[in-house]
């Protein structure tokens with residue numbers, strides 16, 4: 305055989321470079337199956353490398369199955385499928401990081417300073433420390449029964465949602481569950497709030513579903529405006545996305561009456577941030593008024609943290625029957641995560657955490673509103689009874705150039721000049737000590 309000749313540099317350990325060179329030659333077919341490699345001593349002399357360097361490189365190649373050794377004979381190339389190696393691009397790869405310096409008032413921002421890591425850590429540790437072999441198996445496609453049981457109890461006490469465990473389906477996001485829902489609902493046409501949550505339209509487009517938008521007003525969606533040819537209406541009644549309007553009691557009853565007019569009609573109630581109500585008693589969920597006509601959905605993104613990726617659906621009995629008969633997708637939330645959330649809820653830590661967060665966000669909201677008052681003369685605030693954003697309407701000039709933020713118009717289909725002057729203030733992500741600086745910056 306030809307003696308192996310390679311060029312070495314100082315960018316990496318010599319044994320790593322040698323290992324890479326030989327591996328490359330094997331993968332590209334330059335070194336063929338059963339070909340004998342030079343002895344360690346000969347290669348060491350030829351390449352002017354120490355015996356240890358050759359030894360480590362050969363050992364690694366052997367450990368990874370590229371070569372094998374025959375005692376007292378030498379090293380040989382294994383039977384490896386050759387591949388065409390595409391040279392790695394010379395372009396340097398930079399890890400994308402978000403701009404840290406840009407001030408943001410985006411609706412989805414959150415900054416959970418008081419998150420009880422120590423409590424959460426205990427449940428996370430239990431999930432792995434106790435050898436729960438069953439958690440290593442694929443779980444229930446609908447979600448762990450322990451978690452569904454906790455969700456049911458929580459929803460009943462805090463939101464007036466009436467359901468049984470078998471009506472709950474757990475998934476990794478509102479988007480994923482809504483997509484599943486479109487499959488359960490089959491061939492029907494949707495009605496969406498305008499302005500509204502953009503992901504709903506995205507899912508409908510992806511699933512080739514028909515939909516139309518209906519303008520909302522200061523009381524939310526009006527059932528009298530719903531078209532006869534629509535079956536399913538998606539609403540955010542406890543804190544309309546993005547206006548923050550709370551659907552009035554009268555409109556709620558009208559909406560339920562509308563749904564009851566036809567067996568194919570349903571209301572999807574997206575209760576995404578209902579835990580955070582700052583004034584008066586929270587209005588119960590629509591689902592509690594009509595559990596056969598309302599499909600309830602919510603998420604742990606706001607009530608625990610956004611990266612937890614866990615949300616849930618509560619289906620009416622009629623739709624559970626359809627779901628049970630369809631080919632159900634596997635559950636998308638890891639069982640350990642479901643176990644951790646269920647334990648967090650069972651011990652009451654979940655509710656204690658929400659209470660703590662509610663207080664924290666309420667204080668933050670008050671501070672932000674005080675700063676808004678100092679900054680603007682002519683303005684109106686709406687949608688500030690709940691959630692982590694409100695709407696600031698003003699004719700005064702607002703500095704949108706250096707602050708990442710949206711207007712209601714960004715979520716509106718069509719033209720409505722008033723929405724250009726309605727600025728969404730997502731206060732969830734501003735740190736207390738930044739409030740003055742950020743809000744005062746809103747005026748150029």
Ligand SMILES: Cc1ncc(COP(=O)(O)O)c(C=O)c1O
Pocket residue numbers: 412476477478479501540545574576602603604605610614615
């Ligand atoms: C209207 C609405 N629904 C649902 C969600 C939560 O979505 P996910 O469960 O994907 O985090 C949000 C998040 O901001 C939302 O604004």
